[in-house]
Amino acid sequence: MNIGIVCYPTFGGSGVVATELGIALADKGHKVHFITYSQPFRLNQFNDNLFYHEVNVNDYPLFDYQPYESVLASKIVDVAIYERLDILHVHYAIPHASVAYLAQQILKSRKIKLPYITTLHGTDITLVGQDPSFEPVIFFSLNNSNAITSVSESLRKDTLKTFKIANDVRVIPNFIKIEEYENTKDICHRHRFAKDNEKILIHISNFRKVKRVEDVLRVFDIVRKKIPSKLILIGDGPERPQIDKLCRELDTCNDIISVGKIANPREILGVADVFILPSETESFGLSALEAMAMKIPVISTNTGGIPELNIHGKTGFMSKVGDYEDMARQTIALLSDEALYASFKANAFEQAKKFDLNRILPMYEDLYREVIKAGI
Numbered sequence: 001m002n003i004g005i006v007c008y009p010t011f012g013g014s015g016v017v018a019t020e021l022g023i024a025l026a027d028k029g030h031k032v033h034f035i036t037y038s039q040p041f042r043l044n045q046f047n048d049n050l051f052y053h054e055v056n057v058n059d060y061p062l063f064d065y066q067p068y069e070s071v072l073a074s075k076i077v078d079v080a081i082y083e084r085l086d087i088l089h090v091h092y093a094i095p096h097a098s099v100a101y102l103a104q105q106i107l108k109s110r111k112i113k114l115p116y117i118t119t120l121h122g123t124d125i126t127l128v129g130q131d132p133s134f135e136p137v138i139f140f141s142l143n144n145s146n147a148i149t150s151v152s153e154s155l156r157k158d159t160l161k162t163f164k165i166a167n168d169v170r171v172i173p174n175f176i177k178i179e180e181y182e183n184t185k186d187i188c189h190r191h192r193f194a195k196d197n198e199k200i201l202i203h204i205s206n207f208r209k210v211k212r213v214e215d216v217l218r219v220f221d222i223v224r225k226k227i228p229s230k231l232i233l234i235g236d237g238p239e240r241p242q243i244d245k246l247c248r249e250l251d252t253c254n255d256i257i258s259v260g261k262i263a264n265p266r267e268i269l270g271v272a273d274v275f276i277l278p279s280e281t282e283s284f285g286l287s288a289l290e291a292m293a294m295k296i297p298v299i300s301t302n303t304g305g306i307p308e309l310n311i312h313g314k315t316g317f318m319s320k321v322g323d324y325e326d327m328a329r330q331t332i333a334l335l336s337d338e339a340l341y342a343s344f345k346a347n348a349f350e351q352a353k354k355f356d357l358n359r360i361l362p363m364y365e366d367l368y369r370e371v372i373k374a375g376i
Helices: 013-027 068-083 096-108 135-143 153-163 213-224 240-250 286-293 324-335 338-353 357-374
Strands: 002-006 031-036 050-054 087-091 116-120 147-150 199-204 229-234 256-260 274-277 298-301 316-319
Touching: 002 013, 002 068, 002 096, 013 031, 013 050, 013 087, 013 116, 013 357, 031 068, 050 068, 068 096, 087 096, 087 357, 096 116, 096 135, 116 357, 135 153, 147 153, 147 357, 199 213, 199 286, 213 229, 213 240, 213 274, 213 324, 274 286, 274 324, 286 298, 286 338, 298 324, 316 324, 324 338
Parallel strands: 002 031, 002 087, 031 050, 087 116, 116 147, 199 229, 199 274, 229 256, 274 298, 298 316
Antiparallel strands: none
8 A cells, every 4th residue: 555644743652653653554565655844753764665755834924824734735735646645644633634634625626536544642632622713623624534543442432522523433552563672671771870779760751731740750759758769751841840840849859860852762661660650631651551561560640541551450550630649659559569569560561462563553454445445
């Protein structure tokens, strides 16, 4: 198949999944065309089936804001015509689903058929999508998608409840390549981050308010008073100033290592003991899955799609959103019981295997063929 993929090329989960999906499809012999405003950060390998088409938006004095959506639609049309795309797969509803519909109609006027699939990743529905100013556009573009997928059953239910669309939503969860985690060693050398008697807590996110990174610091502050510990923060974002302020108030800055954005978190996950995920809402929790694949138990909230991944009392523990004291108690209990911790590590890895790429990729391939065959 000849597949076009539109995504945000950033460090967020949707961009990671879209890029890894495209690479996997290319490895299986499909031709994959990424159409984005910059090269996805994980698209850093050569493959003669992978292609990148940059969307260039010029500044015009007439516009207060760059006309990105119009330029993206034009680029999709151009790639579809000259690369003979069979199908277009857009990740994140805003604005990609509506742009896909526009491109589809332009191509239709030229007697060219291009069905499109919209994959929902979370905040495009649970946060941004609930803004009344976006609702009519999202409702229309989802209803006119040739297929819709979501990364969890929770997100599927939220989508149908919020928009009451006629289209069905198929659940195809996020994934990892489990073989890349099975033999990963402690590349970073644990002693660089902590002493032999210290435990390491870790958190990965884009530091938006919804991730509740301040709760991570509060959990850590309670844990370190009972168990000698260090905290590693991976990522960056708008909440960084608040995080820095809180660590000074708690006097924990000397025990917190901030490493910024990292394309491949496996390199540091290998040194961690517990992964902390206190999000207010999380449609899936890709970073938690990556941690579980490294045999790291997860302490998380019980919101959104997280319970579909993190099994309470087996792969980790879950608490209510904002209850950082309970999360800290669970962390201390886990780190204080060697037998319990060992079983959680093994269970986390077994659970991660269920989301291996080899299980998930055929779901997308089957859907592509189904949509292409159905036509538009």
